[in-house]
Amino acid sequence: MFKKQQLTKTECSQSMQAIKDALQVLSGKWKLPIILALSDGPLRFKELQRAVNNITPKILSKELKELELNEFVERTVHATSPVTVEYNLTPYSGTLEKLIAELQSWGLQHRQYIFSKSKMRKAVEA
Amino acid sequence: MFKKQQLTKTECSQSMQAIKDALQVLSGKWKLPIILALSDGPLRFKELQRAVNNITPKILSKELKELELNEFVERTVHATSPVTVEYNLTPYSGTLEKLIAELQSWGLQHRQYIFSKSKMRKAVEA
Numbered sequence: 020m021f022k023k024q025q026l027t028k029t030e031c032s033q034s035m036q037a038i039k040d041a042l043q044v045l046s047g048k049w050k051l052p053i054i055l056a057l058s059d060g061p062l063r064f065k066e067l068q069r070a071v072n073n074i075t076p077k078i079l080s081k082e083l084k085e086l087e088l089n090e091f092v093e094r095t096v097h098a099t100s101p102v103t104v105e106y107n108l109t110p111y112s113g114t115l116e117k118l119i120a121e122l123q124s125w126g127l128q129h130r131q132y133i134f135s136k137s138k139m140r141k142a143v144e145a
Numbered sequence: 146m147f148k149k150q151q152l153t154k155t156e157c158s159q160s161m162q163a164i165k166d167a168l169q170v171l172s173g174k175w176k177l178p179i180i181l182a183l184s185d186g187p188l189r190f191k192e193l194q195r196a197v198n199n200i201t202p203k204i205l206s207k208e209l210k211e212l213e214l215n216e217f218v219e220r221t222v223h224a225t226s227p228v229t230v231e232y233n234l235t236p237y238s239g240t241l242e243k244l245i246a247e248l249q250s251w252g253l254q255h256r257q258y259i260f261s262k263s264k265m266r267k268a269v270e271a
Contacts, residue, residue: 037252126163
């Protein structure tokens with residue numbers, strides 16, 4: 020279980036606040052997948068929509084606006100004809116790298132856990 | 146920014162799926178704060194409600210049920226009179242430790258970042 024740390028009441032409420040802050044900024048199921056999709060380089064709206072499966076244009080556009088506001092994503096308009104718009108990660112989004120890696124490895128192990136449990140259940144029922 | 150990793154298409158969609166899995170299980174702003182509150186030891190419903198500020202009994206009860214289903218939290222009924230009910234973390238919840246620590250440290254640095262930006266803005270306006 021968790022390492023026992025004796026926290027003072029202020030420290031404890033600070034940790035809790037930090038976690039709430041992080042969850043608020045990264046809320047919803049799309050923001051981190053969008054950031055992950057952009058981690059290989061800039062993408063246009065349609066490309067991004069394909070990279071993040073099953074997202075509707077309306078939601079993608081809303082999420083991109085929030086990601087821009089929080090300075091994780093930049094929108095660049097190129098003066099081609101017709102204009103092209105690209106989305107790319109800001110340097111600040113790099114602060115999320117370790118967090119994303121942690122979510123990824125936890126998600127993988129959780130899937131394996133659920134999978135091995137359901138196999139065990141089937142073996143018992145057989 | 147992110148370390149350049151050349152991922153194959155399958156690897157990339159696996160990472161994306163892992164992140165979506167993790168976000169789905171931990172969705173909402175309460176689950177991780179509840180787990181953090183229980184990390185010091187078992188608590189009763191009312192104590193837990195106090196530890197996680199501003200949560201309503203209805204939401205706490207709903208979140209606890211989901212946490213039980215996903216095997217992060219155990220509910221123990223003690224045969225006192227009247228009966229007392231305690232909630233405590235399962236060993237499996239320990240797999241979340243690094244992820245919670247990462248969210249915490251990212252949340253702290255994000256707050257400092259926002260704070261230093263607003264100070265800079267005020268200095269420019271003054």
